[in-house]
Amino acid sequence: MEQIYLDNAATTPLSPQVIAAITAAMTLYANPSSLHGLGLEAEKMVDAARENVARLLGVSPASLIFTSGGTEANNLAIKGFLARSRQRGRLVTSAIEHPSVLEVFKDLEQQGWEVLRLPVDAQGKVLLPALEEALAQPVQLVSIMAVNNETGTVQPLREIVSSIRARQPQVCIHVDAVQALGKIPFHPAELGVNLASVSAHKIHGPKGAGALYADRRDLLLPLLWGGGQEGGLRSGTENVLGIIGFGRAALELAKNLDANLTHVGKLRSRFLNGLQGLSCKVISPADGAPHILAVSFPGFRGEVLLQALSAHGVYVSTGAACSGKKGQLSHVAEAMGLDRETAGGLLRFSFSALNTEAEIEYALHKIRQVLQELAFVQGRSTR
Numbered sequence: 001m002e003q004i005y006l007d008n009a010a011t012t013p014l015s016p017q018v019i020a021a022i023t024a025a026m027t028l029y030a031n032p033s034s035l036h037g038l039g040l041e042a043e044k045m046v047d048a049a050r051e052n053v054a055r056l057l058g059v060s061p062a063s064l065i066f067t068s069g070g071t072e073a074n075n076l077a078i079k080g081f082l083a084r085s086r087q088r089g090r091l092v093t094s095a096i097e098h099p100s101v102l103e104v105f106k107d108l109e110q111q112g113w114e115v116l117r118l119p120v121d122a123q124g125k126v127l128l129p130a131l132e133e134a135l136a137q138p139v140q141l142v143s144i145m146a147v148n149n150e151t152g153t154v155q156p157l158r159e160i161v162s163s164i165r166a167r168q169p170q171v172c173i174h175v176d177a178v179q180a181l182g183k184i185p186f187h188p189a190e191l192g193v194n195l196a197s198v199s200a201h202k203i204h205g206p207k208g209a210g211a212l213y214a215d216r217r218d219l220l221l222p223l224l225w226g227g228g229q230e231g232g233l234r235s236g237t238e239n240v241l242g243i244i245g246f247g248r249a250a251l252e253l254a255k256n257l258d259a260n261l262t263h264v265g266k267l268r269s270r271f272l273n274g275l276q277g278l279s280c281k282v283i284s285p286a287d288g289a290p291h292i293l294a295v296s297f298p299g300f301r302g303e304v305l306l307q308a309l310s311a312h313g314v315y316v317s318t319g320a321a322c323s324g325k326k327g328q329l330s331h332v333a334e335a336m337g338l339d340r341e342t343a344g345g346l347l348r349f350s351f352s353a354l355n356t357e358a359e360i361e362y363a364l365h366k367i368r369q370v371l372q373e374l375a376f377v378q379g380r381s382t383r
């Protein structure tokens, strides 16, 4: 059976170049903190990886702190910043963040912080007037994601940053850029944000490696204390192989960024064309990140479609469909105002540069087939 992987927003396969780089480094067992020659060799590999990730982001290598992934980078950004800063003001985020941001704010709220969650429009974009209203009081930190992981919605970060800086220039701005890196142009220093989180396994690197960009290292206190690695901001012996894989993934991406974006954009268009004539509703905005398409098949359950497609070797996700507790809408679907039927029938198709047009055609063929089979069982039309 063919296997078509269209769940690249969950994680991406390792690229052949990353596999080669990690394989070659497998025998490099030294601790980068060791002072002998082997230790220095390991340290050099970590430094080279840092340079590659920094180049992709357009930042200085010294501004990157390697972490265990996007979740840790988000936690370090928000909790590390609040641990360091003395003042106490409002915390502002959006209603559609990834759980690694949402849950941190929930915890802070329980500790007595005032947390404002900005509403979004039907496309999932933060409502700027709500941000302006939030900034009427002193704000300490704003954390808004660059690209939503369920719908691909790209936030208008330029407008958001200039709105914040015009009203309260000193506010710390954090961006969860895990779904932006390599998917849309994203350069945190040029954008003028203070902190940005990225993750290796979304760009064909390994799981368990990520980074936080910090424009000033003295913005943060560490979450993990110990041997003082990563300039004291993230203790613990480095995940050397993971970091090397991350660096290689970043290097490959930097070389092929434009070609990848064009290719993934083509896959998306082809997929959208193939959906024409089917009874479905595209939820992702037309100007969303090219790698994510949330599509609802009203009258069908997302999880049923997912399993039926999986049985045909087509792997997708339910994304913003009903999730968690029975009948509960995902927080993203709810914030975008999707009705129950639309949200319940959602599937998330997510592409990578490793997918081919032939795979898209095959997936479309299977989608049509599965819809017909299920419609037959349910006694309904697919058109």
Ligand SMILES: Cc1ncc(COP(=O)(O)O)c(C=O)c1O
Pocket (backbone or CB within 6 Å): 009, 010, 068, 069, 070, 071, 072, 074, 098, 100, 145, 147, 148, 149, 176, 178, 179, 199, 200, 201, 208, 210
């Ligand atoms: C937007 C976003 N932020 C954060 C994360 C967490 O990253 P990691 O899996 O590296 O912890 C993800 C992963 O799905 C994500 O999509």
